Amino acid sequence: MGKIVGMEVGIAAAEAVGLCNIDVAAVYPITPQSHIAEHLSDIVHDGRIDAEFITVESEHSSISACAGASATGARAYTATSSQGLMLMHEILPIVSAMRLPVVMGNANRAISGPLNIWNDHTDIMPQRDNGWIVMHAENGQEVIDMTIQSFKIAEHPDIMLPTVLNMDGFQLTHMIEPLEFPLQEEVNAFLPDRVPFATLHPDNPLSMGCFNMPDIFMETMKAKDVALLNSKKTIVKIWNEWGKMFGRYYKPVETYKNKGAETLILTMGSMGETASVAVDELRKAGQSVGLVKIRLWRPFPLEELRAAIKGCKTLVVMDRAVSFGGAGGPVGTEIKSLMFHDQDRPRIVDFIMGLGGRDVKVEDFIAMVERAAKKKDETYEYYGVRE
Amino acid sequence: MIEIRWHGRGGQGAVTSVELLALAAIEEGKYAQGFPAFGPERRGAPVMAYNRVSDKPIKIRSGIYDPDVVVVLDPSLVGLVNVTEGLKPDGLLIINTSKTAPAIREQLKYKGKLATVDATHIAREELGVPIANTTMLGAVMKTTKVLKLASLDEPIKERFGKIADRNKNALKRAYDDVKLAK
Numbered sequence: 001m002g003k004i005v006g007m008e009v010g011i012a013a014a015e016a017v018g019l020c021n022i023d024v025a026a027v028y029p030i031t032p033q034s035h036i037a038e039h040l041s042d043i044v045h046d047g048r049i050d051a052e053f054i055t056v057e058s059e060h061s062s063i064s065a066c067a068g069a070s071a072t073g074a075r076a077y078t079a080t081s082s083q084g085l086m087l088m089h090e091i092l093p094i095v096s097a098m099r100l101p102v103v104m105g106n107a108n109r110a111i112s113g114p115l116n117i118w119n120d121h122t123d124i125m126p127q128r129d130n131g132w133i134v135m136h137a138e139n140g141q142e143v144i145d146m147t148i149q150s151f152k153i154a155e156h157p158d159i160m161l162p163t164v165l166n167m168d169g170f171q172l173t174h175m176i177e178p179l180e181f182p183l184q185e186e187v188n189a190f191l192p193d194r195v196p197f198a199t200l201h202p203d204n205p206l207s208m209g210c211f212n213m214p215d216i217f218m219e220t221m222k223a224k225d226v227a228l229l230n231s232k233k234t235i236v237k238i239w240n241e242w243g244k245m246f247g248r249y250y251k252p253v254e255t256y257k258n259k260g261a262e263t264l265i266l267t268m269g270s271m272g273e274t275a276s277v278a279v280d281e282l283r284k285a286g287q288s289v290g291l292v293k294i295r296l297w298r299p300f301p302l303e304e305l306r307a308a309i310k311g312c313k314t315l316v317v318m319d320r321a322v323s324f325g326g327a328g329g330p331v332g333t334e335i336k337s338l339m340f341h342d343q344d345r346p347r348i349v350d351f352i353m354g355l356g357g358r359d360v361k362v363e364d365f366i367a368m369v370e371r372a373a374k375k376k377d378e379t380y381e382y383y384g385v386r387e
Numbered sequence: 388m389i390e391i392r393w394h395g396r397g398g399q400g401a402v403t404s405v406e407l408l409a410l411a412a413i414e415e416g417k418y419a420q421g422f423p424a425f426g427p428e429r430r431g432a433p434v435m436a437y438n439r440v441s442d443k444p445i446k447i448r449s450g451i452y453d454p455d456v457v458v459v460l461d462p463s464l465v466g467l468v469n470v471t472e473g474l475k476p477d478g479l480l481i482i483n484t485s486k487t488a489p490a491i492r493e494q495l496k497y498k499g500k501l502a503t504v505d506a507t508h509i510a511r512e513e514l515g516v517p518i519a520n521t522t523m524l525g526a527v528m529k530t531t532k533v534l535k536l537a538s539l540d541e542p543i544k545e546r547f548g549k550i551a552d553r554n555k556n557a558l559k560r561a562y563d564d565v566k567l568a569k
Contacts, residue, residue, distance in 0.1 A: 006413035006421075006542075008406075032425075118425060171448050176409040176421035273446040357425060361449040 001246065002181045009140035010035035010173040012181075013079070013105055016147035018043045019187045023074035026054040026065035031117045032169035033081040033107035040079075059084035063091045063102070070100040071208055073199035075151060078102065081169055082109035082123045089127065095162045096131030097224055098209045099197070101154030102162040104132075105147060108269065108320075109169040110356040118357020119169040121268065121320040124297075125330045131224045133163040133231060134298035136269045138254075140177045143167045145248060148187055152238050155194045159231045166297075168270040170357070182246060190245055232299045252301030253308045254293040257283065261290030263314045263369055264346070268294045268331065271318060271360055278365035289369055294331070302338050315346040316372045318365075319380070320354045328352075328380035336378070349375055353383040388441035389533055390451045394470050395460035397429045400520030401436040403546070404460070407524060410542035411534050412440045420445055433468045440533050456531055459483060460519050462507065471497055481526050481565070483507055483519045488568030502530045504565040506557075513557035514550070521547075521554040525561035536562060 007015070014036045017025070025044065029037035044053040052069075056062045059080050066076040080088060085106055095102050110116040111123050124134065133153060137143045143165070150163040167173060182190075198206060212220055232252065243249035256276050258264055267275050272293040282289040292308045294301070309315055319329020327333045332350025339345040349372040354360040368383055375381075391408070395401030402423045409421030417440055424435040437451045453473045459465060459482045471480060478499060482491055483506035491503060504526045506519035513522070521543065528536045539558065544551045 004413060004416075006410040006419065170422075170425040174422055174425065175448075176406055176419070177445075178413045178418055270448050274448050277446050359450050361452075362447065 001186070002183055004178045004180050006176055007179050008035060008174060008176050009143050009167065009179075010107070011039045012140055012179050013143050013147055013167065013173075014039035014043060015181065016144040017077050018049050019182070019184055020077075020148055020151050020191060021075065021188070021193070022049065022051050022077050024052045024054065024066065024069035024076040025078065026056050026062040026069070026076070027079050028056050028059045028062045028084060030059070030081045030084040032109055032173045033079050033084070033105070035173065036079045036105060036107070040077075059087040060091065063088040063095065066102045067091060067095045067098065067100055070095075070102050071098065071200045073194065073196040075155070075194050076102050077104070079105035079107070081107040082111050082117075085123045085127060086111055092127055092130040092132060094209060097220065099160040099227070100162060101151075101160055101194070103147075103150045103154050104162065104164040106164050106166050107169040107173045108166050116356040117169075119171050120355045120357070121166070122322065122355070124164070124166050125321040125323070127164070128298065128330065131161065131228055132298060133159075133161050133228070133235070133296075134166070135163065135296055136166045136294065137172065138270055138272045138293065138295075140172060140175060140179050141248070143172060144179060144181060145242065145246070145250070148182070148191060149238060149242055149250070152191050153231070153235050156234050156238065157195065157197070158234045159227070160197060161227060161231055166269060171270045186245065190242065228299050232296070232301060235296065250295065251304065252294075252296035253304040254295055255308050256291040256293070258290035258292055258308055258312070260288070261312055262288040263290075263316060263372065264309055264312045265289065265291045265365060265369065266294065266315055266317045266331070266335070267291065268297065268318075269320070271320070271354065274360065274362055275318070275365045278362045278369070281362065282366060282369060287369075300334065300338065305335070306342070309346060312346045314372055315348045316369055317348060317350045318354070318368070319350055319352045322352055322355070332380055348378055350378070350380040351383040352380060358384065388439055388443070388445065389456065389531065390454045391438040391440075391456040391458060391527070391531075391533075392451055392454040393436045393438075393458045393460065394464050394468055395434055395436070395520065396464070397432045397434050399460050399518055401434055401460055404458070404520040404524055405436040405438050407521065407539060407542045407546065408438050408440070408527070408534070411538040414541055415534055415538045417442060417534075418445050424450070433464055454478060456481065456527070458523055458527055460506075460523055462486070465491065466494055471495060471499070474499065479530060481523070481530055483523055488566070492568070501568040502526060502565050503568060504561050506561050509557050509560045509564065513560065514553050522557040522561045525558035526565035529562045529565050530567060
């Protein structure tokens, strides 16, 4: 590994992509992702890597360009945020259906309206059902590591699916913090060249992403679902391989002081670190509280979550998005649904919080744990809203 | 852990200050964060930026509300923005001003620890511009002892290239000139 450096995490994300021997980047800038777009463009322009940076006119085009490039066998990267991800929406399920291993970074930001450039998870949630592998990073180091891992995961012959790595906008992208980069030769040893299953080439014509009649469409959809579900075991294998090489181990569900805890906080993304400080404070006050953090959101790691929360009485879910008119936040609703048949499942209390950059402090996590203890039912609540 | 809040105006380089301080701290082997108050960038409008520096890994990713140190880059912000808001009772306020400490105390009704330096004057002489962000870093190093002055050398060289030495001179002058008020 290289030495510890101080760097803004958005810049570091671009540097990490620069280590991955990409062929094509097609990135349209949008706050708070812009520093990734700008810096990756610098890396290509300065000749530090031999890649094509396509200056597209929109995110619809950036993801389409990546799909096309990927279909020719190229290693393709894009990054976006919020409205940009929404504009990509139409193309996202096509990329996964074509089994194209495009890698994306998403700087999580609220979706309009009203216009808001700050962090929450409302941009990624509407993209939940597109057949992509969806992961969340908790800090800058994880952004570097998981960006590199993403290419290996996406391109693995047992997976061949696109990946999106979520990094909280501003909270992560604009934070200068200590980071460690693997050396180029270490990345080369970890990440082999892509070996595509099939490629578009004029000498060997073939069709991709064809039309499906009703007699085959359902089979295609099931195959995509199975492929995504099956990807988990290979993702875990790749994470273990990373751990052995670099000493930092990644799991679909991360835990902190969860063993024997009566109450568990559940988070995704950068709020996990602040929540861990709340856990320490609550433990000091004699409370039996721990933390579980979902790193892999699609495919959903149900077995790992079950194991992580076994024996806990109350699960306090932090939802940084709203499913308007639904049964709760996307994470809380999903966990309740997945655990419906579990006899000894905990009481699941779902808070919608931290929307559009509303800061979530240590004392907020403590307050939500206290509120959850008093709450009689499992209906969802907004935390911190002025009435 | 020490938490620092910087007040400046958009374009005066408050974000550069937190960046340089964080890089210097990391260079020293400490843990550090540097981040802006996330918001739309508006030239001339009051802005804030933040640092955390610690000997241990920093886990908190929320904003800073009760800083140990407040640094004011622009004298005109005093009285306009509540610069002492949330400052810990034993916290330190460092102001770029040509006024005397008693005058500042009177204006802010502030009795806590106070350090003053005329960083704009120094910046004009050393850099030819009234932008005091790097200059004020010198005052911060002297009064907080959060880092060694020399740890800023490399980040400043990297950031300013040809004009690094002029920035270092300005910073050194503020380091020598800053006065802790009674």
